[in-house]
Amino acid sequence: FxxxxxxxxxxxxxxxxxxxxxxxxxxxxxxxxxxxxPVSGLLPLEEDNIVGVFPGHVQGPTLVLCAHYDTATQFGDxxxxxxxxxxxxxxxxxxxxxxxxxxxxxxxxxxxxxxxxxxxxxxxxxxxxxxxxxxxxxxxxRTPSPGALDNGGSVAVLLRLAERLTLRPADAPTTVKLVFLAAEEERALGSWHYANMLREKQSVGVINLEIVGASDQLAYVLEEGFALRRYHPSDSLVDLVRKTAQKMWGQPLAARRLPGAMYTDGRSFLAQGIAAVTLMSVYEGGPRGLHSARDSRDRLLVPQLERTVELLAAIVASMDRDPLILRTR
CATH class of the missing domain: 1.20.120 (Four Helix Bundle (Hemerythrin (Met), subunit A))
Structure with a gap:
């Protein structure tokens, strides 16, 4: 044009x-x-979201834990x-x-x-x-990006958590869905499609993981969205995450703003009225070198990945003890 x-x-x-x-x-x-x-759709490319379900009671709440599994190789960040x-x-x-x-x-x-x-x-x-x-x-x-920080660490957290979830009692009330999202690097289209499927469901909360393992401190994203539309995370989910972290580590999670022009899949859920919060590692200015060969496995802090697994497992346990703790509507 x-x-x-x-x-x-x-x-x-x-x-x-x-x-x-x-x-x-x-x-x-x-x-x-x-x-x-209207333009990018002229050359369609199909990608798939991958969903693992650990079922709970039919009338119980649903907790979606998600991370995008795609990455990109580009100039700049x-x-x-x-x-x-x-x-x-x-x-x-x-x-x-x-x-x-x-x-x-x-x-x-x-x-x-x-x-x-x-x-x-x-x-x-x-x-x-x-x-x-x-x-x-x-x-x-360019040499392809390994995608370790963006977003292999977060995917690894969900895979480790899946092992924990197999040990839950058969009558656990909370349905837990582990969702590996496609096309985050293409305007977050994968999460937008999945959020559209969740929109009519009741008692659904979403915790999105982004760049987990980049540092030894985890935080929740204070605001995200689009250029003309901005959204804040769900109060009930923020409260649940902060209280769980306080109980485990002696201090609640801090709030952080997204650096630069970064966006996450969390915006797709928030824009469609679904309770959501994004968790990501605190990194002043945001980690540089994403979408390049510099995004390698040696930059991941494995202990932080394990700590995040522990946090998510504790959140699931809290919801199983009190299914009404998630107030999404």
Whole structure:
């Protein structure tokens, strides 16, 4: 679209340029804010969520413990992207202003100087080209990311927890679902699809794991969401997690904001009205080097993974003792 915009500006086709510069932000909002796929859906790729169920009473609560199992190989990371995103917004605004200025000048029988048109159009193209390199060129030329922090450690926690859950009594009241989510790296589409399936169910809570094992301290995410929509975690789940941590470790979990342009699968559940909270390792500024060969197993702190398993097992036990502890509606 932006290459077509530059070509239209170079030829003085301001009407076409205006249309293109207006439709690009609309597509970006549809794709990233509302998770529709008018462009990316033209090349569909199917991935699967994997769900393991430890059934409880039919009328009992359901606790979903989830982590995404996919990773990506790209140039840059969430800190790099956060620096470029405002420039993308500025570029879109300049593209629209240039197109409308050209139409206005032509109405009065004048033309914008060609050098001005090409200079502004070139600037507009730069951030879109940079983002294309960040997201698309990595898999072609870089060593694949092992995905240890993002998000192998969290997946390992759920697999270890599965061993614990097999020891629960057969009449345990809480249904526990271990969900390994696909497509988190593609706008969190896997969790969005799964959350849509949960939306009508009652007494459901979701604990999402992200970058667990990156440090020796665990926290819950204070706020997450989209560019135009922000959500806070469920009060009842935050209370349950904090009290369980207080009982086990002598102090409650701290609250932390997501660094940079990072998002998690937690936003999919919160946006659809499902009680949820995301747990992640505390790391000032966020761990760097994700989506690259630097995201290797030696960066994982295994004791922290085991501590997280213990915490989740204790949360399940608390819900089994008091099924009404999860107030989600």
């Amino acid at each position: 932006m290459l077509a915009f530059v070509a239209a500006i170079a030829r003085g086709r301001y009407g076409i340029a205006t249309f293109l510069s207006a439709i690009v932000p609309m597509i970006l909002v549809l794709e990233t804010e509302w998770l529709w796929s 969430h800190i790099t992207w956060a620096r470029w995103m405002p420039i993308v917004g500025l570029a879109v605004a300049l593209a629209l202003a240039l197109s409308l200025s050209g139409l206005w000048q032509r109405r009065w029988g004048r033309e914008l100087p060609r050098m001005l048109r090409l200079s502004v159009a070139g600037f507009v193209l730069v951030p879109f080209g940079a983002m294309a390199v960040f997201f698309s060129a990595g898999p072609l030329v």
